[in-house]
Amino acid sequence: MKIGSVQLASPFVIAPMAGMTDTAFRRLVKRHGGCGLVVTEMVSSEGLVRGIDRTLEYAEYTEEERPVSIQIFGGDPEKMAAAAQIVEGMGADIVDVNMGCPVPKISKHNAGCSLMREPEHAASVINAMAKAVKIPVTVKMRAGWNDNARNAPELARRVQDAGAAAVTIHGRTAEQSYTGSADWDLVARVAEDLEIPVLGSGDCVEPEQIVEKLLRTPAPAHPRTSRGIAGVLVGRGVLRNPWILAQAADLAAGRPARQVTMAERGQFLLEYIELLQNERVHEEKGFRHVAPGASHPPRPTSHDLVRSHDRWVINKLRALMSWYSKGLDGGSQLRVRVNSANSLEQLRDVIEQFFSVESVGA
Numbered sequence: 001m002k003i004g005s006v007q008l009a010s011p012f013v014i015a016p017m018a019g020m021t022d023t024a025f026r027r028l029v030k031r032h033g034g035c036g037l038v039v040t041e042m043v044s045s046e047g048l049v050r051g052i053d054r055t056l057e058y059a060e061y062t063e064e065e066r067p068v069s070i071q072i073f074g075g076d077p078e079k080m081a082a083a084a085q086i087v088e089g090m091g092a093d094i095v096d097v098n099m100g101c102p103v104p105k106i107s108k109h110n111a112g113c114s115l116m117r118e119p120e121h122a123a124s125v126i127n128a129m130a131k132a133v134k135i136p137v138t139v140k141m142r143a144g145w146n147d148n149a150r151n152a153p154e155l156a157r158r159v160q161d162a163g164a165a166a167v168t169i170h171g172r173t174a175e176q177s178y179t180g181s182a183d184w185d186l187v188a189r190v191a192e193d194l195e196i197p198v199l200g201s202g203d204c205v206e207p208e209q210i211v212e213k214l215l216r217t218p219a220p221a222h223p224r225t226s227r228g229i230a231g232v233l234v235g236r237g238v239l240r241n242p243w244i245l246a247q248a249a250d251l252a253a254g255r256p257a258r259q260v261t262m263a264e265r266g267q268f269l270l271e272y273i274e275l276l277q278n279e280r281v282h283e284e285k286g287f288r289h290v291a292p293g294a295s296h297p298p299r300p301t302s303h304d305l306v307r308s309h310d311r312w313v314i315n316k317l318r319a320l321m322s323w324y325s326k327g328l329d330g331g332s333q334l335r336v337r338v339n340s341a342n343s344l345e346q347l348r349d350v351i352e353q354f355f356s357v358e359s360v361g362a
């Protein structure tokens with residue numbers, strides 16, 4: 001599948017997830033295979049333009065994650081175009097626009113899913129961005145704002161005409177948030193109607209569901225073209241099972257999905273801790289793609305900084321564990337133990353015991 005001139009080796013994509021899909025997590029998922037594209041957590045266009053360190057950090061990525069899409073949010077066409085230029089300057093392959101976030105903090109600023117309520121304005125944002133950069137501009141939207149306004153089909157066409165190179169639809173409305181189920185028939189209909197690739201997102205927690213969604217066709221009454229759903233973004237399913245994209249790729253290739261042992265699951269967590277712990281430490285020049293001119297927070301060397309960095313790693317693990325432990329025998333006890341671990345040493349011990357795995361060296 002191709003988005004503009006960017007070739008994806010697989011149609012399976014890690015969905016953007018704020019607070020979760022940081023560069024370390026994306027690297028680990030990518031290493032397990034099956035992943036054709038990674039998308040960063042959403043990044044504020046305002047923060048990018050103003051050069052705010054925390055914002056710039058969210059957009060950072062490493063070479064092994066390529067192709068990389070940086071997702072930005074905002075509602076001002078000029079600022080979004082300027083932010084797209086910063087993203088292009090960072091060397092990203094794609095810039096994606098968040099038109100799906102239902103959280104009031106974002107949507108009340110005329111950004112995220114509230115852009116779906118003003119299709120003309122949304123198109124002007126895409127138009128300004130597409131004129132400002134050479135890399136493909138893509139859009140991630142929902143089915144609509146609410147059940148009375150399921151306007152993804154019209155908006156998708158508008159943003160295509162404004163210069164978008166691909167569209168992803170999470171088939172729920174903003175009002176639904178995460179309740180109910182994603183409407184994949186809607187995704188399939190839009191895919192038939194548009195000339196650009198249309199990807200879908202929502203409710204894939206088993207590899208079989210990913211493959212089934214990719215092959216989904218619209219209800220028989222809908223006029224058919226040869227275009228189907230071009231790709232599937234997997235969100236919560238990857239947090240539960242980082243091998244899910246590799247397993248979907250196995251199935252799509254006609255092989256049985258690879259089996260993952262408990263020890264491998266434990267190893268993933270230990271590696272994640274290690275990568276997070278070493279973020280920015282001993283990294284070779286050029287390892288990390290940062291915004292031109294970005295200043296960096298100090299490396300964790302002093303005692304206080306090491307402690308606060310450790311605390312950050314512990315909090316990251318707690319956040320991941322709330323998804324990762326779902327469906328595991330004894331998952332709720334594991335969550336309790338991880339939530340009460342107060343040092344990285346304790347955290348590693350809990351993981352080593354639960355998954356019967358040896359640490360690779362702390």
Ligand SMILES: Cc1cc2nc3c(=O)[nH]c(=O)nc-3n(C[C@H](O)[C@H](O)[C@H](O)COP(=O)(O)O)c2cc1C
Pocket residue numbers: 015016017018019020041042071098099100101140170201202203204233234235236237
């Ligand atoms: C914790 C979390 C954070 C999310 N953050 C973003 C985000 O930053 N940008 C975005 O476009 N979607 C975001 N989403 C939505 C996902 O990308 C995805 O579309 C949605 O979760 C449905 O797919 P799933 O059922 O595979 O999780 C987020 C979802 C979750 C669960």
